[in-house]
Amino acid sequence: MIAWTIRDGIMDVTLGREPCNEIGADMLTALEGLVRAADDLRPRVMILRSTAARGFCAGADLRELHRGLQNVSRLRAAPRLASFIWRIHRVMDWLDMAPFPTIAVIHGVCFGGGLELALTCDLRIAEKQARFAFPELRLGIVPGFGGIPRLERDCGASIARDLLLTGRSISAARAVETGLAHQLVPAGEGLNAALSTAEQLMKYNPWASAQAKAFAKKLPALRLAEEKALFLLMASRPGMREALEHFVNNSSAMPYLG
Numbered sequence: 001m002i003a004w005t006i007r008d009g010i011m012d013v014t015l016g017r018e019p020c021n022e023i024g025a026d027m028l029t030a031l032e033g034l035v036r037a038a039d040d041l042r043p044r045v046m047i048l049r050s051t052a053a054r055g056f057c058a059g060a061d062l063r064e065l066h067r068g069l070q071n072v073s074r075l076r077a078a079p080r081l082a083s084f085i086w087r088i089h090r091v092m093d094w095l096d097m098a099p100f101p102t103i104a105v106i107h108g109v110c111f112g113g114g115l116e117l118a119l120t121c122d123l124r125i126a127e128k129q130a131r132f133a134f135p136e137l138r139l140g141i142v143p144g145f146g147g148i149p150r151l152e153r154d155c156g157a158s159i160a161r162d163l164l165l166t167g168r169s170i171s172a173a174r175a176v177e178t179g180l181a182h183q184l185v186p187a188g189e190g191l192n193a194a195l196s197t198a199e200q201l202m203k204y205n206p207w208a209s210a211q212a213k214a215f216a217k218k219l220p221a222l223r224l225a226e227e228k229a230l231f232l233l234m235a236s237r238p239g240m241r242e243a244l245e246h247f248v249n250n251s252s253a254m255p256y257l258g
Contacts, residue, residue: 002030009044020054024061045198046102055108066244095120099210105190116147126172126181133169140239144231149223155179
């Protein structure tokens with residue numbers, strides 16, 4: 001599901017859950033394991049990429065969420081969902097503020113929770129066919145893994161409103177224009193570009209790099225807390241269950257855009 005190797009100070013992390021690295025209970029546990037490993041290994045640079053053909057990550061595992069909410073009252077469902085949200089935020093916050101540079105390599109779909117995961121990385125390399133979106137309003141919710149505060153921090157409120165309110169996807173070229181991605185490369189060239197970037201990053205003293213990152217990148221803690229509260233409020237309303245029912249009965253190739 002998640003594998004990693006470390007060589008010459010570079011931790012190469014691959015997400016490998018088919019069909020597109022949807023984040024559910026098992027993926028969250030695997031991400032928590034990644035955090036523990038990275039905390040112990042302290043690589044010089046981490047590269048985060050996907051081996052799934054469809055893309056980097058399609059977001060939360062909505063089918064798992066739908067199953068978990070079936071025949072469960074909103075009162076009983078609320079603490080389960082809150083626990084998941086708090087756990088995923090701990091993972092995302094750690095990755096965001098890790099004491100070493102992180103690089104996301106993105107191809108294909110990078111939607112919802114997948115985009116939120118990519119936004120924790122310091123640098124994002126987009127292959128030409130990558131697409132980025134926050135389609136959560138289709139479910140009657142906002143992104144819940146910290147995406148909007150991080151997008152506001154990195155790219156500004158304007159692009160955050162655009163992606164949030166329209167739900168539409170943007171191309172890799174547009175992502176580079178807005179600062180959402182930092183480099184655009186041909187399909188299949190993302191890892192080579194990331195390794196080249198990692199070599200450049202490792203020219204500098206690790207302590208100095210960690211201090212520079214901490215100075216240049218702050219955790220938007222207040223906005224993250226506000227997002228968690230708003231997400232859980234919106235998720236407690238009937239609209240999300242109705243939208244999930246529509247999602248699981250959608251037979252299109254990309255139901256998260258239906």
